[in-house]
Amino acid sequence: RKEVEQDPGPFNVPEGATVAFNCTYSNSASQSFFWYRQDCRKEPKLLMSVYSSGNEDGRFTAQLNRASQYISLLIRDSKLSDSATYLCVVPNAGNNRKLIWGLGTSLAVNP
Amino acid sequence: GAVVSQHPSWVICKSGTSVKIECRSLDFQATTMFWYRQFPKQSLMLMATSNEGSKATYEQGVEKDKFLINHASLTLSTLTVTSAHPEDSSFYICSAQHVSGETQYFGPGTRLLVL
Numbered sequence: 001r002k003e004v005e006q007d008p009g010p011f012n013v014p015e016g017a018t019v020a021f022n023c024t025y026s027n028s029a030s031q032s033f034f035w036y037r038q039d040c041r042k043e044p045k046l047l048m049s050v051y052s053s054g055n056e057d058g059r060f061t062a063q064l065n066r067a068s069q070y071i072s073l074l075i076r077d078s079k080l081s082d083s084a085t086y087l088c089v090v091p092n093a094g095n096n097r098k099l100i101w102g103l104g105t106s107l108a109v110n111p
Numbered sequence: 112g113a114v115v116s117q118h119p120s121w122v123i124c125k126s127g128t129s130v131k132i133e134c135r136s137l138d139f140q141a142t143t144m145f146w147y148r149q150f151p152k153q154s155l156m157l158m159a160t161s162n163e164g165s166k167a168t169y170e171q172g173v174e175k176d177k178f179l180i181n182h183a184s185l186t187l188s189t190l191t192v193t194s195a196h197p198e199d200s201s202f203y204i205c206s207a208q209h210v211s212g213e214t215q216y217f218g219p220g221t222r223l224l225v226l
Contacts, residue, residue, distance in 0.1 A: 034214075043204050043217040044155065087154070099145075099215060103154040 002026065004090050006102035014110055017078050021105045023088030024070045033071045034089040035062055038104065044087055048073070078109045113139050115207045117218030125226055130192045132221045134205030140185035141207035145215060146178070149202045161188040195225045 005024045013019050025033070032051050036044040048055050050071055054063040061074040075082055088102035114137040122130055134144055144161040159180050160168045167180035179191040188207075192199055202222055206215035 041202075041222075043220045045217070046214060049214065098157065098160065101155045101157075 003100045004088055004102040006086075006088050006105050008103055008105060010106040010108055012108045012110060013078055015078055015080060017109075018074065018076045019078060019107065020072055020074045021086055021088075021107075022070050022072050023102055024068075025088075025090045025100075026069070027090070027092075028066075028069060030090050032091055033062075033064060034099075035060075035071075035073050036087040036089055038085045038087055040084075047086070075107075078107075080109050080111060083107055083109045113137075113207070113209070113216040115205065115216045115218040117205055117221055119221060120219060121222040121224075123224045123226065124195055126196050127194055130195055130223060132190045132192075132203055132205070132223075134188045134190070134207065134218050136186045136207040136216070139207070139209060142185060142210050143208045144182060144188040145206045145208070146180060146188075146190050147204045147206065149204060149220075155204065158190075163188075192223065195223070197225045199223065200225045 003026050011019055034049050035047045037047045038044040048057055048060060048062045050062045050064050059076045063072045085104040085106050087104045090100045092098040092100055116135045116137055118133045124130055142163045146158045147155040148158050149155050157170050158173045161180045161182040163182045163185050169175045177193055182188040200223055202220050204217055204220040206217045208215050
């Protein structure tokens with residue numbers, strides 16, 4: 001199993017739709033998780049941190065399932081501006097300062 | 112949020128020249144900075160971890176003599192791509208990490224094109 005694995009997509013959804021991405025991780029000792037968003041030709045920007053079972057911020061909800069070793073990101077009421085690549089990130093369990101990055105899931109929200 | 116700057120934002124150079132990229136944390140002190148490289152349609156790949164006042168730690172497969180890293184202060188790290196070749200053309204991104212946490216704040220990146 002890869003350290004961090006994501007479905008690359010692309011996910012094409014209409015405006016207003018609800019979309020969910022999953023991310024699986026291999027190290028069961030991992031304690032914290034992050035979702036970053038990266039727009040085309042730009043740097044990643046932190047979207048959400050997940051330290052316990054989940055986190056919610058407006059239209060975005062992240063959930064953690066430790067037993068199955070996956071985290072999910074749910075986007076409700078999709079906007080055109082949500083179109084981006086969503087990166088799942090897991091700190092290296094042996095060195096929390098080092099981040100392990102997924103390849104990202106591409107989302108395109110269509111009018 | 113924390114601000115990290117990177118300079119230059121893009122550079123075009125001839126093969127064989129050296130290119131220096133600066134990464135600065137503008138409103139916080141970062142004892143650790145990271146240098147990443149991202150090729151088109153690929154994930155960020157960590158190149159090295161830069162620690163203030165000590166030698167950088169390079170990831171496997173990254174040549175330390177080709178990618179020189181200097182972290183002279185708590186707010187500045189530099190990456191020098193020496194004798195750049197076309198295969199070094201990529202998007203180089205730095206990030207800075209607060210002393211207290213895991214969150215990394217990214218600079219806007221530097222696009223390098225080696226002709």
